[in-house]
Amino acid sequence: DAKTTQPPSMDCAEGRAANLPCNHSTISGNEYVYWYRQIHSQGPQYIIHGLKNNETNEMASLIITEDRKSSTLILPHATLRDTAVYYCIVRPSGSARQLTFGSGTQLTVLP
């Protein structure tokens, strides 16, 4: 699976949008971009995934660049409960294989 690169930490003010970047320059054509997050003392939680089109759900939006070499996860109105480690993962379509986690980005939402 393609490797991803994320900043180790970010801060965001409560109520503002949190934009979390991810680089995946070696992504191949059949690999999806997945985002998970892990709140302290909990298991990772699925947020969103996409292939090449932008995606939005009740939790977040995912913006994937046209060349697919990078993406941004957007939390439109961050709350204190969004403080967590956010993982960006690429994975082949239809794969039942395991997710490969990197170090992720520690997002801290400040009051």
Next chain:
Amino acid sequence: GAGVSQSPRYKVAKRGQDVALRCDPISGHVSLFWYQQALGQGPEFLTYFQNEAQLDKSGLPSDRFFAERPEGSVSTLKIQRTQQEDSAVYLCASSLIGGGRSSGANVLTFGAGSRLTVL
């Protein structure tokens, strides 16, 4: 059930003891995964089941680690002769199908984990 359930949530073992960690996946989920997460690190893959078949155990760190899923639902991760370096959170995840078809069905749902401390 509504989610992936793991037990015990916390386990303290003396070095050399055997431990067993249980995972109840979401009912009907075909795939089941075990991960190990050391403090401050991302989860590391241990092993993967599709129904009762263990299709990948490449992440198991030693032959002291053994996992089973005999009836294709509940799974147990067993660690024999525990060592201090085995101290970690052990995460279980399940997904609906075992490959192919829609990528959405391959979303993994994780349990809260079992925190093992070896003294």
